[in-house]
Structures are given as C-alpha cells and as structure tokens.
Amino acid sequence: xxxxxxxxxDGLLESGDSGQWAxxxxxxxxxxxxxxxxPDGVDPAGLAAYCLMLGDDALIMSQRLxxxxxxxxxxxxxxxxANMALDLLGQARLLLARAAAADPSVVPVLPDGSPVPPxxxxxxxxxxxxxxxxxxxxxxxxxxxxxxVRLLLFSAARLAVFERLRASRDQVLAAxxxxxxxxxxxxxxxxxxxxxxxxxxxxxxxxxxxxxxxxLWPLRAELVASHPLERSxxxxxxxxxxxxxxxxxxxxxxxxxxxxxxxxxxxxxxxxVGGRTGRDGMHTEALxxxxxxxxxxxxxxxxxxx
Amino acid sequence: xxxxxxxxxxxxxxxxxxxxxxxxxxxxxxxxxxxxHEAPATVQARKVAARRAAEAAEVAGRVRxxxxxxxxxxxxxVLRGVEVTRDAEGAEVVVASITPTYTGCPAMKTxxxxxxxxxxxxxxxRVEVRVVLDPPWSSDWISERGxxxxxxxxxxxxxxxxxxxxxxxxxxxxxxxxxxxPRCGSADTRLTSEFGATACKALxxxxxxxxxxxxxxxx
Numbered sequence: 001x002x003x004x005x006x007x008x009x010d011g012l013l014e015s016g017d018s019g020q021w022a023x024x025x026x027x028x029x030x031x032x033x034x035x036x037x038x039p040d041g042v043d044p045a046g047l048a049a050y051c052l053m054l055g056d057d058a059l060i061m062s063q064r065l066x067x068x069x070x071x072x073x074x075x076x077x078x079x080x081x082a083n084m085a086l087d088l089l090g091q092a093r094l095l096l097a098r099a100a101a102a103d104p105s106v107v108p109v110l111p112d113g114s115p116v117p118p119x120x121x122x123x124x125x126x127x128x129x130x131x132x133x134x135x136x137x138x139x140x141x142x143x144x145x146x147x148x149v150r151l152l153l154f155s156a157a158r159l160a161v162f163e164r165l166r167a168s169r170d171q172v173l174a175a176x177x178x179x180x181x182x183x184x185x186x187x188x189x190x191x192x193x194x195x196x197x198x199x200x201x202x203x204x205x206x207x208x209x210x211x212x213x214x215x216l217w218p219l220r221a222e223l224v225a226s227h228p229l230e231r232s233x234x235x236x237x238x239x240x241x242x243x244x245x246x247x248x249x250x251x252x253x254x255x256x257x258x259x260x261x262x263x264x265x266x267x268x269x270x271x272x273v274g275g276r277t278g279r280d281g282m283h284t285e286a287l288x289x290x291x292x293x294x295x296x297x298x299x300x301x302x303x304x305x306x
Numbered sequence: 307x308x309x310x311x312x313x314x315x316x317x318x319x320x321x322x323x324x325x326x327x328x329x330x331x332x333x334x335x336x337x338x339x340x341x342x343h344e345a346p347a348t349v350q351a352r353k354v355a356a357r358r359a360a361e362a363a364e365v366a367g368r369v370r371x372x373x374x375x376x377x378x379x380x381x382x383x384v385l386r387g388v389e390v391t392r393d394a395e396g397a398e399v400v401v402a403s404i405t406p407t408y409t410g411c412p413a414m415k416t417x418x419x420x421x422x423x424x425x426x427x428x429x430x431x432r433v434e435v436r437v438v439l440d441p442p443w444s445s446d447w448i449s450e451r452g453x454x455x456x457x458x459x460x461x462x463x464x465x466x467x468x469x470x471x472x473x474x475x476x477x478x479x480x481x482x483x484x485x486x487x488p489r490c491g492s493a494d495t496r497l498t499s500e501f502g503a504t505a506c507k508a509l510x511x512x513x514x515x516x517x518x519x520x521x522x523x524x525x
C-alpha cells in the first residue's frame with residue numbers, strides 16, 4: 001500500500017495553507033521553464049498553426065482511442081488502448097500549449113477571470129473548422145480491426161515525421177518529438193502485431209481486417225500529403241514536410257502487409273472540398289459530433305476550475 | 307494506526323535513508339566553490355547557501371513516486387535537479403526539476419504537489435517545480451538502489467534501453483528477451499501486453515509459478 005498517499009483527504013488535516021495540494025486544484029503551465037521564444041526568421045502565426053496540426057492529430061486520435069475504454073476485447077487491450085490515448089493526449093497538451101505561446105491570438109477568448117489555461121481553451125472552445133487534424137483521426141470507431149488499422153497508418157506516419165522533427169530548431173517541437181518517438185514506436189508495434197494476428201487468425205478476423213483496411217485506406221494519403229504550411233515550416237527548419245517521409249512510411253506499411261499476406265488496397269484518396277482537407281479545417285461530419293461530446297461540459301462552464 | 311502516524315513512520319524511516327548522491331555532490335561542489343580569500347561575511351553566506359541547497363536536495367530526494375512508492379523520484383531518475391536561488395527581493399526559492407517518464411504521465415501533478423508539500427514542511431517557503439522535457443527520460447536513469455527496490459517489490463526492472471540511430475525499426479515479434487520472473491526467478495515467462503497499469507510498465511506471466519508480474523519497460 002502506498003503510505004505516502006494513504007488518503008487523498010490527509011492534506012485537509014494539515015495546518016497552514018497546504019491543504020490544497022492534496023487535491024492539486026490549480027493549473028500549471030506545461031511549458032514552464034522551457035524556452036518558448038519563436039526561433040529567428042520563423043513566422044509565429046505559421047508556427048502556431050503548424051503546432052495545431054500536430055496537436056490536433058494527437059488530440060482527436062486520443063479522443064477516439066479513449067472511446068474504446070471498457071469496450072476492448074479483453075482487459076489487456078483495453079489498457080493498451082487507454083495507454084496510447086494518454087500518450088497522445090500528453091503530446092496534444094504540449095503542442096497546443098506551444099501553439100498558444102507562439103501566437104496567443106489563436107487562443108479562443110473567454111470571459112475575464114476564466115481560469116481555463118490556453119491549451120484547454122484550444123481543445124474545448126474551438127469549432128470544427130478551426131481544427132487542423134487529418135480526417136483519418138476523426139472518423140468514427142468501428143470494430144477492433146478498425147482501431148488496429150487506423151493506429152498502424154497513423155503511428156507509422158507520425159513516427160516518421162517525429163523522427164525528423166527531433167532536429168527542429170524549435171526547442172519545444174524537438175523535445176516533444178524526442179519523447180514522442182519512443183512512445184509512437186510502441187504504438188506502431190502494437191498495431192503491427194495485431195494486424196498480423198488478425199490477418200493470420202480466423203477467417204472472420206481476416207475478413208474484418210480487410211474491411212477496415214479498405215474503409216480507411218482512402219484517408220491514408222492525407223497523412224503524407226504536403227500542405228503549404230508544412231512545406232514552409234520545413235523550409236524554416238522547424239517543421240517536417242510529411243511528403244519527405246512518404247517513402248519510409250510506405251515501406252513500413254508494405255512490410256506489415258507483406259508479412260500478413262494482405263494485398264495493398266487499390267482505392268483512391270478521399271477528395272477534399274475544393275482541394276481543402278483536414279489540414280485546412282475541412283472535415284467530415286464525424287468531427288462535429290466528436291467535438292460536441294468532447295467539449296460540452298467545458299463549454300458549459302467557461303469559468304470552471306477542474 | 308492513523309494516517310498521520312503512518313506518515314510519521316515513513317518520514318522517520320526516510321530520515322534514516324542516506325542522503326542522495328545528488329545532495330552529496332551538490333554540497334561538495336558548493337564547498338569547493340567557497341573561495342578562501344573572500345570577506346568572512348561572504349564566506350558565511352556561501353556556507354549557508356550550500357547548506358540550504360544540500361538540505362533541499364535531501365528533502366526532495368526522499369519524495370517517493372506516487373505510482374511506484376518503493377522508489378524515490380531520484381531513484382526513478384525523474385528528479386533532474388534541485389537548486390536554491392534567490393528572487394529579486396532576495397527571498398530564498400527552491401527550484402526542483404522533474405521530467406515525465408511518458409508525455410502524458412498523469413502522475414506529474416502529484417509528484418509536483420508532493421515535492422512542494424515536503425519542501426514546505428521542511429521550512430522552504432517558496433518552491434517552484436519545473437518540467438524538463440529534454441533530454442527525454444530513459445529507463446537507464448533508474449538507479450541501482452531503485453532496481454533493487456523494484457525487485458524487492460515483485461516488479462521486474464528494465465534492461466538496457468535500446469540505442470537508436472536512424473529510423474526506428476518495426477518490431478512485430480517480442481521486443482526483448484523475456485525477463486526472469488521477479489518472484490521465483492524462472493526464465494520461462496511470457497509477455498501478456500506491452501501496456502500495463504501505468505504507461506511505463508509491461509505485463510508478463512511466469513509459466514513456472516503462474517504468477518503475473520509487471521516489467522518496467524526499456525525506453
């Protein structure tokens with residue numbers, strides 16, 4: 001038993017003003033002590049928008065993964081999905097905080113005196129059109145094969161981007177990437193192993209895997225497509241152009257497909273609206289529904305302390 | 307036994323713990339820094355500062371991890387440094403730096419609160435806890451004392467963290483040779499899941515004694 005935390009109420013019994021520590025009620029800046037100066041020659045608004053892209057991918061994917069909580073086929077996989085959701089939520093928090101620090105004008109304005117910190121404002125008080133995530137992250141969950149395929153495609157691309165992002169001139173991005181690489185390697189391996197297991201499992205698991213792969217494949221291209229902002233941030237030495245790692249990502253996905261004896265689907269990428277996709281704030285209807293559920297409590301209490 | 311008595315017992319036990327290596331190093335360095343030819347008042351001030359820094363490091367070094375309480379934050383390698391500085395008005399400020407094991411580690415707040423609480427109890431009025439992200443935490447930072455404590459508590463300590471350069475290779479088989487069972491020592495153990503009750507642990511089962519156990523992952 002953990003004697004140091006015998007009861008969460010212990011702190012209340014203490015004299016003095018330290019009782020609050022038992023509950024950890026105050027907010028802290030997740031980037032406290034980290035240099036958040038925008039590197040020389042980098043457009044702060046561009047950097048903020050770029051951080052929103054990476055942060056929103058993680059946030060929305062994390063939300064979808066956490067919807068699996070208590071619904072996975074067994075306890076171990078339930079815990080695994082929750083763990084991965086938590087890793088991505090941690091990345092999202094830092095990246096949204098970094099966006100806010102680079103360009104405070106991206107942060108939604110709340111009533112004076114609201115204690116809601118910038119990263120929470122960005123997560124809970126933006127509308128769908130202001131989200132910059134890829135559409136792969138937002139589509140509704142399906143069966144277990146669906147989450148396996150989604151995680152494989154998502155983490156293969158994100159890991160390749162993060163490997164390069166470790167060399168970012170932006171200290172926060174470099175640090176988030178350095179840590180994220182270790183986490184994403186576990187996510188990708190988990191998805192790869194389950195992909196293989198389902199592919200080589202029963203007729204039913206094989207059928208479901210192919211169905212999930214077919215459904216998600218059109219959303220894959222967006223992960224490694226090059227957005228003008230990503231290109232410009234890559235040019236400035238702070239970001240990574242996903243198109244530059246497309247070959248690497250392909251190789252990893254093909255490796256999993258080959259081991260699993262699964263053919264590469266032949267499906268065209270899901271078109272954008274007038275060429276605009278998730279990175280431009282153009283989403284599927286699923287994002288609005290996801291946000292409605294994720295944001296409703298926070299929006300009802302803009303002065304809330306959590 | 308009341309919670310207060312229990313806590314007093316833990317504190318008494320902790321007082322007997324050796325001061326952390328970190329504290330000793332800090333104290334040593336501060337002493338060396340005290341120059342011989344300074345005015346007596348300056349020398350005195352330096353000595354006091356060095357003593358306070360060593361005290362703060364010792365107090366912080368005794369704070370335990372909320373999720374693996376057999377380890378101190380220092381043993382886990384999460385406590386990256388403790389410094390005593392002065393603010394613009396000359397008031398003493400303790401700055402403790404911690405780093406998360408995983409980015410989303412939900413225990414960071416509790417760690418911070420515990421550090422602040424303990425340092426305040428020890429008479430340090432102003433305490434700041436900073437989060438350091440770079441370099442990222444590695445399981446290699448768990449001390450030998452920490453590894454022994456993990457084993458004693460039935461947890462399997464991590465092996466050497468993988469050294470990476472270039473693209474991370476896809477691993478579809480087991481990530482590591484299965485660790486021996488921390489309970490019976492058998493080498494016949496199997497991975498149940500790479501993700502355990504906390505982000506930093508994997509789940510294994512021993513085929514000899516049939517007990518499940520947790521393994522601290524190599525990262």
